[in-house]
Amino acid sequence: MRALLSTFSLQELRHHPWRNASAVVAVMLGVALAFAVHLINASALAEFSSAVSSVNGQPDVELRARQGPLDDALLARVAAHPGVALASPVLEDPVQALARDGERLGAKLVGVDALVVAGLSPALMPVTDGENTTRRFDLFAPDTVFLNAAAQQAFAGQTTVRLQNGAVLRVAGRVNAPGAPLLVMDVAAAQALMDRVGQLSRIDLRLASGARASEVLAALDLPPNVIAQRPEQSGERVSNLSRAYRVNLTVLALVALFTGAFLVFSVLSLSVARRQPQFALLGVLGLSSRERLRLVLAESALLGLLGSALGIALGTALAALALRLLGGDLGGGYFSGVAPPLLWSPLAATVYLLLGVVAALVGGWWPAQATARLAPALALKGLGAPPRPGARRHTLALALVLLAAAMAWAPPVAGIPLAAYVSVGLLLVGGIAALPLGVGWLLDRIAPRVARHALPVLAVERARRLRETAAVATSGVVASLALSVALTVMVASFRDSVTHWLDAVLPAQLYVRSVGSGAGDGSHLPTGFVTAVAGVPGVARVDTLRATPVQLAPERPAIALLTRPLERTTGGTLSLPLVGNPLPAPAVPEGEQRVVTVYVSEAMVDLYGARPGSWLPALAQAFAEPQVRGTRFFVAGVWRDYARQHGSVVMDRADFVRLTGDARVNDLALHLAEGADENAVRERIRALAEAQGAANAIEFASVGQIRANSLRIFDRSFAVTVWLQAVAIGIGLFGVAASFSAQVLARRREFGLLAHLGLTRSQILGVVALEGLAWTVLGALAGLALGLAVSLVLVHVVNPQSFHWTMDLVLPWARLLALCAAVVVAGTLTAWLAGQAAASRDAVRAVKEDW
Structure with missing residues (x-):
């Protein structure tokens, strides 16, 4: 029996490849986008953390000032403590260096003590060029500098490096630190060069064997403005810096997978309805309701597995391409200048593969339940399935919406708005579950207005009598459009708030700033x-x-x-x-x-x-x-x-x-x-x-330039969301195409009868197009309403909990209506194209199939 069921499922997937391909493509795109975003973020974060770890080394304790520089008088007292084996002073300053063509290149100047740095941060140990022993004194020379790989690439062929303050430094060798461009020199020389005599950025400590950090720090009695931290806390800060951005990008990428689940639901619902006689025959032959349930779930799992496997491959390719062309930035600005290699994780690939399968199983659950509830004897006689408990489903839909509203008030978990994301999902599921009720209410009011027109009557009455089918066919469009509307409202609200904020914080007409001041407090006018x-x-x-x-x-x-x-x-x-x-x-x-x-x-x-x-x-x-x-x-x-x-x-x-x-x-x-x-x-x-x-130490910016640059950075940060919206809408329209393709093939007899009654081919296509128009209009209205509800959660809950700022709600009606109109036009055209194949069949042969 199990072999028979497997053959039954495989034959169904084999004989209807195009319809099932839509579900596979939806899952594939969802998994690919989510996995690609994960790989890009993980690769960038790993590379950035690795660079920070290499530069900072692995001391037992780091001493830093809470604000401003650290007094280097503290170094002698710390180094003299018996519990301290090594104390390495470090001075870090962001600088602007001039390339041969006069272009300014950002870099970090790092001052170290070559006598002790190798024991704590070996990646920062300067290595002189050549084997001449006299060159070893370049480690302490006041005019020499050592470049890491990124700096060597930036200043390729240059034997000297000119800084923005006019200083000219001779390139004497290299350091092995990865990451962004570094210029390493003696700490005392760096203090004199940057006019920071007596100042340090941090002191790295290696404790003596058996010494406890808490006891050593208590004995040192550090000033209140000095903070002691573990070296791994630098990595934690890097992770926390971009965590909200990474989580939100991942959730947005999963939007496509969420939409794919609705498409699997749509495809399998129509497939189950078309194969009702076959399931009824299997039931009469002894197949239990539980076995019919497992059969449909196995088909959905197979669709999900195939789509997920293809999605992992596509996501890997997309991530590699994005890292090569865009680096690990993705518009957020957290990993600027980092172009990391792809860090592929088998564990992550397995997780996203399982996510795709779970999404497909969730989408196939309700069609599987319908198959399990099937009455085989009634179905074989053509009497259909027993009526579904619509009132109970509508009660469930209302309960989901109320639960979503309650979840929106929940606090974040570890700084991540998990409850708000669940609230968005519940809103979408509850709203889509109530679609048949909304479809019936709206069509009941449209029907009397088209009663005198034959073709509209055929289209509206069919959608009206088969409101469940209409709801299933448009569920993908509703989900994708709702999320697109919500993201459009969120981005428009954020951009409008940023625009007004710039007006408030930029009251002057012209601004003069010190070069390099954007990277910290090391540069002053x-x-x-x-x-x-x-x-x-x-x-x-x-x-x-x-x-x-x-x-x-x-x-x-x-x-x-x-x-x-x-x-x-x-x-x-x-x-x-x-x-x-x-x-x-x-x-x-x-x-x-x-x-x-x-x-x-x-x-x-x-x-x-x-x-x-x-x-x-x-x-x-x-x-x-x-x-x-x-x-x-x-x-x-x-x-x-x-x-x-x-x-x-x-x-x-x-x-x-x-x-x-x-x-x-x-x-x-x-x-x-x-x-x-x-x-x-x-x-x-x-x-x-x-x-x-001071000509090289200043730069100008007008208020117009600052506004334009700020908004350009804003638009770049949200460019990824625009692509994710487009993919979600595309998946939704793909679902409409699959639904109509399946339905027009199943309605060959109906079209043949209409042709016998005198309707021309163009009129039959007109009926199909009008049905597509009605269904996509209903989907657009429902998607717009749900999207506005979701946007309230995004604007007033997700953003404050993720990024800790509020904004005013802005509704860009022109853009929203244009988005809805585009979906309606595309859906209608898709339905018309799907009807071409069925309407072109021979009418007599189609009707004879029913005799």
């Missing part, structure tokens, strides 16, 4: 230059900006401390895009601790609990200056910051300078005088910079 810019003709006012990374927690990425003038506008509002109204700072009695008002981004509320009206004690520990530790930082408000996902704090510049005595700045915002020519002001400032020897 010369103090004399900043003072002189205010006197340039055409400049009405100069606002300064300082961005400093601050490490509040060792396992999380650093937050940004922004210091800028916080002035209220003429209307009394603060010049920040605040969420809500700011709170006044509490009054402090004379002689008590000083209070400084700060404003935090939305991410600080979620990650650190810094709510308005609370205090931020961790910020005081980040400063080395003792006077800051007697200061309390009051959170007066929350502001939207779409540029820094992991948190930022804004402090008035006057407060920062008063507390630290540090008046250095990274950027200048220039408010031009009325009628001033922007280009003329640029030339005057450029001439001023050349006169002060």
Whole structure:
């Protein structure tokens, strides 16, 4: 019996390859996209983590400052402790180097002590060129530099490297560190070169045998602004930095697989309906309902296995191509500059293979249940199956929607909105389960309006009487269109919010920034230059900006401390895009601790609990200056910051300078005088910079350029979602084509009878096209309604829980209606093309099959 059933399933797949191919292709595309995104992210993350691990080495403990540089006076005290076997000082600074053609190339300058670095970070150990022993002193020379492989490729053929500050360094050898371009030199030489004498980025420690890190750190009694961390926490920070982006991309890729499950459901439902007499005969011959259930599930598993196997192969090819052409970035900017090799994982391939099979099994479950409920005797007599409990199904659909609404309120799990994703899935399943009810309600109101027109009556009445079939055929379109509508609304809302945010944070017409300031706080504008810019003709006012990374927690990425003038506008509002109204700072009695008002981004509320009206004690520990530790930082408000996902704090510049005595700045915002020519002001400032020897240390950007670059980065980040939407819509339309192809082949007798009654071939095609129009219109309306519901979850739950920022809901009606219209036109055309084959058959022969 088992061999007979296997033969029965294989013959069905063999004799109807095109219809079953649609389900296989849907599963294949879903698995391929999801697996490709996983491979790209895993490869990029592994390469980036490997590079960080190689550069940072494998010390037992790393000492870093929470904010700013580390005082190298700490090195001698740490190295002298008996529990410390090795102490390696490291200075890291992002720099801009000039290639031969004058192009600026970003790199990282790393200063190390060649006498101890090999014991802790062997990848950073400089290796001199040649065998001449006198070249060994190049390790300590103040004008020599050693390049890693990426830097050697970037400066191919150059014997010297010129930095943006005018320094010229001689290439004396190489280092074996992987990753982005590195320029390695002696730490003392690097301190002098970058004007950072007495400063370090970190101290790597190798403990003596038997020494415990907790005991050594307690004995060292480190200052409060020094943080000790395990080396693996650097990898954790890298992973946390891009985790939300990677998870969301993976979920979006699984959208195609989710749509493929509905297509398997559609194909198998129609296949089961067409083969009802065969299943009835098998039932009469002794095949039990459980065995019929397993038979259909075996067919769905076979479709899923075939599609998944092809998807793994296609996904591997797509990932390899994307890594070669685009690197591991995928638009997010987290792995910029990294072009990693493909990291293929058998375990991941097995997981995604099983996901595809599970999706196919889920899609085949309901058709299998229908087969199990079949009454063989009634089906053989042509009396069909017993009526399905529609009311119970509609109750289940409503319950799923209510459960989805409840799940949307659940908190994230480990920073990932798992409940929100489940809510989206339940919304889609519940909405599609209620499709027959919506189809019947709408067609009951359309039918009286077309009663006088023969062809529309035929199309509408058939869809009306067979609403279950209509719901099955359009389920793929509804799922794919709903998700596409939701993603369109989410992206439009995000882009509109970012546009308004840029208007608020870019009030000036022209901006001057220090070269390399985007990578940290290692580059500043010369103090004399900043003072002189205010006197340039055409400049009405100069606002300064300082961005400093601050490490509040060792396992999380650093937050940004922004210091800028916080002035209220003429209307009394603060010049920040605040969420809500700011709170006044509490009054402090004379002689008590000083209070400084700060404003935090939305991410600080979620990650650190810094709510308005609370205090931020961790910020005081980040400063080395003792006077800051007697200061309390009051959170007066929350502001939207779409540029820094992991948190930022804004402090008035006057407060920062008063507390630290540090008046250095990274950027200048220039408010031009009325009628001033922007280009003329640029030339005057450029001439001023050349006169002060800072021409290579500054760069200009107009507000229009910054806006355009920001929006271009935004569009690049969401380019992948556009392709995923297109694939999901394509799969949905493929499902409509498969459904109509199966139905028109099964309706040959009906078309033959219509031809005998006098309908022409074009009229029969018109009926099929009108049915396709009716069904895709219903699918478009249902998909639009479901998509708008899902978009509420994406905008108000998924994004705040994933990226810790909020946005205003925007409905781009023109784009949404165009999307729905395109689906309706494509679905109607697909139905018309599917009807060509059946309508072209000989009418007499088709009718004779029923005699």
